Amino acid sequence: MTQFSHTQTAHCESGVISNLFGHHGLHISEPMAFGIGAGIFFGHLPFVKVNGVPGSTYRIWPGAIFARACKRLGVEMESHKFGSVDKAMKALDQMIDKGVPVGMQSSVYYLPYFPESYRFHFNAHNLVVYGKDGDDYLVSDPIMDTVTRIDTESLIRARFAKGFPAPKGKMYYPLNVPQEVDFNEPIKAGIAQACHYMLKIPVPMFGVKGIRFLANRVKDYPAKVGDRRAALYLGNIIRMQEEIGTGGAGFRFMYAAFLQEAGSLLDKPELNDIGRELTIVGDSWRNFAANAGRVCKARSADNVSYGELSKMLVQIAGQEENVFRRLSTVKL
Structure with a gap:
């Protein structure tokens, strides 16, 4: 066996x-x-x-x-x-x-x-x-x-x-499967592609733009789809974040660990710094999920609650944009 x-x-x-x-x-x-x-x-x-x-x-x-x-x-x-x-x-x-x-x-x-x-x-x-x-x-x-x-x-x-x-x-x-690999070029290619997908896709539903796109929709959920469906919509955002495939915050923590490992391999301490910055973004995603969960349980139709969640997403979008813009300028 x-x-x-x-x-x-x-x-x-x-x-x-x-x-x-x-x-x-x-x-x-x-x-x-x-x-x-x-x-x-x-x-x-x-x-x-x-x-x-x-x-x-x-x-x-x-x-x-x-x-x-x-x-x-x-x-x-x-x-x-x-x-x-x-x-x-x-x-x-x-x-x-x-x-x-x-x-x-x-x-x-x-x-x-x-x-x-x-x-x-x-x-x-x-x-x-x-x-x-x-x-x-x-x-x-x-x-x-x-x-x-x-x-x-x-x-x-x-x-x-x-x-x-x-x-x-x-x-x-x-x-x-090669037994020995030089990780330098694969790391550089992976970072370049991640920055492109997070910052430069012209479609508004993807990358940093996509987080802002979601923020705009969240604040209007109660008025557009009603209290019950608003809670279902919001609940699915949480579920996709926290349960399916490691989740939004989990992926941010994992990518931060990658940047720190890459920083050591490439002798680029700025990658370690950016990784630490990204862990803060992961904490923001977790904080959003916790607050969104409370709104779902209350079945709140109050636009202020959904409006506050929207503001949190706008803040997260700004954090992620700062991380990836900074990452895109690192000379690898």
Whole structure:
């Protein structure tokens, strides 16, 4: 049976990168994987509904961190999606028989090792299957504190869950992993791309502009959609921030850790300073979530409450803009 070294991480995609690459001899921390993959982001998408209400994202779209990290680190990956369950499970079993751990996309809802309160319809969760014992598959799920297992039927349901984005049995594994990598250029490329996405995308729903866009909408929620839906809209902002994929504040803390690690590797102490500044932004996001939660529980239709939350978001937007403008001027 394949031995797999499992490390618990904060986020599934960057955690799978760290664990899977480490298994093949390329040791990279989760924050470094997240930073090289330019994972930090913000977007508010009123036309993309999550459980019937507008969606927000605090990270780049699923799969992008992995693709960027592989490209910048010179890792060659093989990836497959499947039209049938039989082909998908046969392909998985073939790789496991070869002793190759396999990353895959799944739905959180059908993972029985998750506590029931954490199981919801989110189809972009990443995990590693590294072995099989009878009818159970052995799983390294980055957000769990230890390895676990899943029965065949549950794994099939998780791999072929309906909804967006449909996993379609997606599985992936490295074909070639360099044992030694110069992190300098990947770090620089990751920072440059993150700054561009946070500051320069012309669409108003993304980056720093997107936070201000959300702020403008939040203050008008009670008047435009009514008390009940306003609370649902606000509750989903909190949920997307604090529960799904590490959350807005969590991603800010992770990127801050990346900047501090990068500062040491590149001998650029200003990156350490910017990282500390970004942790303050993370605290601001957590403070916003706490206050928004109180508004939701009160079911307040008072525009002043939503207006104050809007002002908090405007302040956060200013903080993030300062961080990324400063970061964009560092000579790397």
